[in-house]
Amino acid sequence: MKIDPHSKADLSAQIAAAIRDAIVEGRLIVDERLPSEAELAEHFAVSRPTVREALKRLAAQSLIRTARGAAGGAFVNHLSYPEAYGQQITTATLLLSMNGISFEAACEARFALERACTPLAALRRTPATLASMRTELVRQADDALSDEGFCASDVAFHRALVDGADNPVLSYQLAGAVEAMQPLMNMITFTARSRETITRFHTRIADALEAGAADTALTVLTDLEAYTQTLGRDVMSARSRPRKPI
Amino acid sequence: MKIDPHSKADLSAQIAAAIRDAIVEGRLIVDERLPSEAELAEHFAVSRPTVREALKRLAAQSLIRTARGAAGGAFVNHLSYPEAYGQQITTATLLLSMNGISFEAACEARFALERACTPLAALRRTPATLASMRTELVRQADDALSDEGFCASDVAFHRALVDGADNPVLSYQLAGAVEAMQPLMNMITFTARSRETITRFHTRIADALEAGAADTALTVLTDLEAYTQTLGRDVMSARSRPRKPI
DNA sequence: ACGATCAAATTGTCATACATTTAAATGTCA
């Protein structure tokens, strides 16, 4: 592991990249302890604060964890799904909001991805999956639920659908797409009528999955997408009418 | 933006979280300049190195960028697709390798996601998309191409398919899944026969997309998945036969 | 043998200083 002190890039960035490469390429294995900050500083011929900045960069990506004390230090982290989810979601959320992604495009992507999971979910859905779907259906039928609460339940329902496919890679990928859309979905104010319509779609999806009828579930998902797009268009047009000058 | 100096968590982590929240919630907008490190240190009542560690954490997530000089400082970064891709890919790659994801599960997810893009790609594929697919087909027909080169071309072909859907959210999500699978795919050594088979599948996919025949493309993709799974199983069984004792 | 205490190692934080880079202000000359 070498760095170039004459490069234009920051030393801490170079050091972080060197260690990151070692982890990604498997030269540093999970739970292995890195040298102490003092030793790293000596190895790379930099000061301890510089090494620390590099380690913080890696910690921010959940690539390492640190512990104080005698047997402490920096350890290669076992990247768990919850940690990866979190990063995926913040990144995806910012990407959507900063690049002017339209509700339409985000919605299209979300339902396309969910349809990708549906045949597998129809095949493999467990009683637990169906149970959590039914739980959300009950919640969605509650008129006292706030709009945010309805959206959250919507996300939970679709999460259950995705997890029903029983494929961790799909669950991971979809988490970002579905959760990142929540801010956009939260812009929608649901009428009692639209809630009822959505919940009815959801019920039909749950029924189809329980029956293992992938085709039916796909059809309903497509209809739900069309309906959601309609809701989104209504919100957007209502929002664009009173145009605030900048 | 406040932090709790008596919390168990590191100060730099708390500060990073506070600033990150401000960015995600839109209280800090793109290209806005953060206060200088000295000012932040005073605001949070911590030392400058601590602030710097916090900023490096954010820089590692591409949430901010820093510039030296008189008009320098830390600026809220416009999260671009290339930056987001990069992080998605390293995270997804590690997630796959560290959680013992099977070739089977990864392959299943990849093709499921690609099938999600296919109907849209059949609808919207541009001449440019088709051209880059054809380019990769030519490359794949070259016997002199190394296994890594063939895999890379395979990835490029499927990237073109995904991009053909003309939905940036899908492109972003798929990039992680497809690229993260490359290390697993690289374990496969292709015979001349298997290369020819795969390229034939690819050709049929390109033809179907050009004709706008989504159904055909979906069928071929499913067949290609089955074939790829066969190749993967062969590699795995060959690899597990000469079992090294640990 | 067991419990309490202490020492050592390591990260977390602070204070300060200096180096480097960049842009703007200033000065100089034709």
Next chain:
DNA sequence: TGACATTTAAATGTATGACAATTTGATCGT
């Protein structure tokens, strides 16, 4: 006046040294 060189100031990047906090393990006494 205008263009170019110089200086200056502000900011980040890096270095050094010290101390605090925390955890482990060993030592010691009973």
